[in-house]
Amino acid sequence: MVAPRAGSLTRSALGEFPPNPTIIHPLVRLGGLSEAPARLPTGLDPVDRLLEGGFPRGRLSEISGPVSSGRTSLALALAAAATRAGEVAAWLDVANAFDPASAQAAGIDLDRLLWIRDSRLREALEGAERLLAAQGFVLVVLDLCRGVEPGAARALGTPTWLRLARAAAASGTALVVLGRDRFVGSHAALAVDLRATRLRFATSPEWLEGLETRVVLARHRLGSAEGFAPVHWKVPPLARGMPLRAGSACGGGGASAS
Amino acid sequence: MACLFVPDLPAAAEVRAHPELAGLPLAIVSEWGPRATVLSVSPAAARAGVHRGSALAHARSVCAKLCVRVASPARERAGRDALLDVALSASPRAEPAPSCGGGRAGEAAVHIDVSMPAAPLRSEAGLATALAARARALALPAVAAVAGSRPLAELAARCTAEREGPGGSCVIPAGGEAAFLAPLPVDLLDLDDAAAELLTRFGIRRLGPLLELGGQSSWSRLAARLGPELVGLLARLRGEGVEPPIAAAHDRRIEESLDFEAPIDNLEPLGFALRGLLTRFLARLALRHLACGEIEVELRAGAARDRRRLALAAPTGDPRVWLRRLRQALECEPPSAPVDFVRLAAEGCPPRRDQLDLFRPPGPAPAALGALLAELEVLCGPERVGAPRVADDHRPDAAAMARFDPTRRASAGEAPQAGDAVLALRALRPPLPAEVRLCAGRPVWIRSAVANGEVVHSAGPWRTTGGWWSEGQRFAFDAFDVATSDGLLVRLRYDHLRRIWEIDALYD
Numbered sequence: 158m159v160a161p162r163a164g165s166l167t168r169s170a171l172g173e174f175p176p177n178p179t180i181i182h183p184l185v186r187l188g189g190l191s192e193a194p195a196r197l198p199t200g201l202d203p204v205d206r207l208l209e210g211g212f213p214r215g216r217l218s219e220i221s222g223p224v225s226s227g228r229t230s231l232a233l234a235l236a237a238a239a240t241r242a243g244e245v246a247a248w249l250d251v252a253n254a255f256d257p258a259s260a261q262a263a264g265i266d267l268d269r270l271l272w273i274r275d276s277r278l279r280e281a282l283e284g285a286e287r288l289l290a291a292q293g294f295v296l297v298v299l300d301l302c303r304g305v306e307p308g309a310a311r312a313l314g315t316p317t318w319l320r321l322a323r324a325a326a327a328s329g330t331a332l333v334v335l336g337r338d339r340f341v342g343s344h345a346a347l348a349v350d351l352r353a354t355r356l357r358f359a360t361s362p363e364w365l366e367g368l369e370t371r372v373v374l375a376r377h378r379l380g381s382a383e384g385f386a387p388v389h390w391k392v393p394p395l396a397r398g399m400p401l402r403a404g405s406a407c408g409g410g411g412a413s414a415s
Numbered sequence: 416m417a418c419l420f421v422p423d424l425p426a427a428a429e430v431r432a433h434p435e436l437a438g439l440p441l442a443i444v445s446e447w448g449p450r451a452t453v454l455s456v457s458p459a460a461a462r463a464g465v466h467r468g469s470a471l472a473h474a475r476s477v478c479a480k481l482c483v484r485v486a487s488p489a490r491e492r493a494g495r496d497a498l499l500d501v502a503l504s505a506s507p508r509a510e511p512a513p514s515c516g517g518g519r520a521g522e523a524a525v526h527i528d529v530s531m532p533a534a535p536l537r538s539e540a541g542l543a544t545a546l547a548a549r550a551r552a553l554a555l556p557a558v559a560a561v562a563g564s565r566p567l568a569e570l571a572a573r574c575t576a577e578r579e580g581p582g583g584s585c586v587i588p589a590g591g592e593a594a595f596l597a598p599l600p601v602d603l604l605d606l607d608d609a610a611a612e613l614l615t616r617f618g619i620r621r622l623g624p625l626l627e628l629g630g631q632s633s634w635s636r637l638a639a640r641l642g643p644e645l646v647g648l649l650a651r652l653r654g655e656g657v658e659p660p661i662a663a664a665h666d667r668r669i670e671e672s673l674d675f676e677a678p679i680d681n682l683e684p685l686g687f688a689l690r691g692l693l694t695r696f697l698a699r700l701a702l703r704h705l706a707c708g709e710i711e712v713e714l715r716a717g718a719a720r721d722r723r724r725l726a727l728a729a730p731t732g733d734p735r736v737w738l739r740r741l742r743q744a745l746e747c748e749p750p751s752a753p754v755d756f757v758r759l760a761a762e763g764c765p766p767r768r769d770q771l772d773l774f775r776p777p778g779p780a781p782a783a784l785g786a787l788l789a790e791l792e793v794l795c796g797p798e799r800v801g802a803p804r805v806a807d808d809h810r811p812d813a814a815a816m817a818r819f820d821p822t823r824r825a826s827a828g829e830a831p832q833a834g835d836a837v838l839a840l841r842a843l844r845p846p847l848p849a850e851v852r853l854c855a856g857r858p859v860w861i862r863s864a865v866a867n868g869e870v871v872h873s874a875g876p877w878r879t880t881g882g883w884w885s886e887g888q889r890f891a892f893d894a895f896d897v898a899t900s901d902g903l904l905v906r907l908r909y910d911h912l913r914r915i916w917e918i919d920a921l922y923d
Binding site: 229252256258259262274283293302359390391 | 777779783799800806837838840843898920922
């Protein structure tokens with residue numbers, strides 16, 4: 158006996174879909190219960206394998222984690238993969254923390270990234286809705302890591318995320334919310350949580366080599382929500398040259414300064 | 416030739432600026448006071464018995480519900496310009512007719528050479544109907560007529576206005592000039608006193624006998640009696656004269672102004688008035704298939720003038736976007752005194768064309784992207800929307816922004832190798848001050864708003880200096896990459912000029 162597929166169960170539970178293709182059932186629009194959406198790869202093999210191809214297009218996804226866990230680096234990798242494929246992406250930077258040099262080092266085509274900086278939360282949400290409504294942006298990153306009180310982000314509530322999820326579904330854009338905590342909740346089709354596992358410092362010369370993190374799949378409405386992927390983030394070879402000899406800087410000595 | 420004609424422009428311009436007056440008996444007077452005379456009347460007032468040239472007191476006695484407004488040159492000029500815009504939407508060869516005096520001072524007409532129209536026409540009647548409809552869309556009660564010559568088209572438009580009222584249209588076919596002109600009175604020709612007296616003595620009161628007179632005798636003999644101007648006019652009416660050409664208009668500048676009867680000192684009513692003004696202004700641009708990326712705003716308060724230039728990232732004709740931008744500008748910097756006059760001016764430009772790359776993903780449509788950028792600029796501020804740029808500067812926290820144009824060729828630097836994960840920095844703008852303890856010139860303990868505790872690893876320092884040629888731009892930093900006991904990886908720096916420690920970025 159062949160077990161029924163998840164999609165057919167959904168169809169039987171909801172009844173047949175209406176014949177008009179423009180009328181889409183809300184559950185289909187929001188959750189993607191029956192149709193597998195296209196994926197937007199990050200370009201990082203372990204993460205793409207974990208996410209079964211990347212972040213889903215037309216869905217609301219979430220990247221969360223504490224500071225220095227690699228969450229911004231993951232979002233930049235996603236934007237880099239999209240822009241280098243010739244697509245157009247947008248970065249709504251509520252915290253005004255976007256660093257163009259890091260973005261360029263990550264491989265982002267800066268001409269194809271729309272940066273909206275230092276906006277208030279309300280403006281960023283309205284901007285996200287307009288970007289989604291405009292069609293043509295394959296990725297919209299809503300960076301709420303800093304500059305937004307965690308309480309304020311949580312207080313946004315269901316209507317906001319529902320509206321954004323619907324707009325993302327209508328436009329086929331991957332909407333990714335970047336934050337310290339998970340506040341999108343059940344409206345996210347995909348949620349990944351990042352944790353730092355190890356710092357890598359070279360000793361001679363002293364040099365920050367990188368950071369090892371673990372990308373944990375916290376929620377995956379489109380597949381199995383299990384597993385993690387280790388990622389080793391490397392510091393780009395910036396034109397810093399050799400460090401000064403210790404003790405020659407900062408006025409030397411062991412005095413404390415404030 | 417076509418003619419677009421408005422019989423009472425001052426009244427029409429007033430109704431255009433104040434749509435709530437539509438359908439009411441309205442009279443435009445020269446001034447407030449006992450000597451005021453009526454310059455122009457609306458159709459409702461004319462039906463009630465109010466006539467041009469009568470005294471205001473008499474007009475009020477004839478029509479008790481008469482609405483009275485003082486003539487506004489600004490509104491009238493805007494109405495004339497709007498009429499010309501309607502004409503230019505049909506053909507680039509259009510010019511305003513010379514203004515008449517006396518009882519016809521309130522009339523406005525535009526002549527249009529439709530031999531080379533801007534778009535293919537179905538028929539002359541269709542063109543006339545379309546012209547009248549476009550004028551109605553701009554709240555102008557105009558009449559359109561098409562005929563073989565300018566004076567004939569204007570005469571036909573004037574007769575149609577009297578016969579059918581606003582919105583009518585008329586076509587005089589080739590060869591039908593004589594039949595149309597025959598029953599018309601000679602007074603319509605606007606003759607000078609001498610010619611009028613001569614025709615009266617001849618007993619000629621209609622155009623039919625006059626044209627026959629010209630046909631029976633030679634034109635030169637008639638010219639000797641009536642004057643060469645009148646004979647030339649008659650020839651053009653019969654379609655036999657030579658029409659002087661109309662030069663193509665290349666001017667894309669649009670101006671629309673509004674003066675208030677009482678100065679406005681509050682932003683809310685000013686915004687309400689600006690909404691109507693802006694809608695009319697952008698409707699004129701849209702009629703000529705233009706948009707604008709910059710609007711010049713002039714606010715007058717008595718003798719003081721406040722001029723501003725408002726710009727958007729891309730040309731748009733969306734009134735909501737421009738109104739928001741205008742309100743934003745006024746809220747940021749309110750007028751210093753009550754405003755009694757507003758003028759908007761812009762150089763129209765064609766909207767972006769949708770020419771996409773065959774070999775790249777489509778992305779947003781250029782026209783839609785322009786409108787989107789304009790909306791986002793209004794929403795967040797023009798200096799906050801654009802494409803990121805790595806600043807040409809040695810300052811570690813330097814960042815720049817350029818106009819967002821995804822059609823530009825790729826400017827990405829060296830891409831990381833496939834599979835390489837690059838650790839990114841998050842900038843702290845402005846940097847956060849930190850309290851740091853040093854040991855042998857290295858940080859060993861930090862206290863700040865983001866990172867606190869023992870330093871478990873550190874690398875550095877890297878010295879960056881620059882801007883030494885300018886007092887305001889000089890900088891000198893010693894930077895460390897620091898990992899703290901609370902799990903954070905930050906970029907810590909010592910500012911040699913201000914002698915403080917601060918955290919300017921986080922690794923994330």
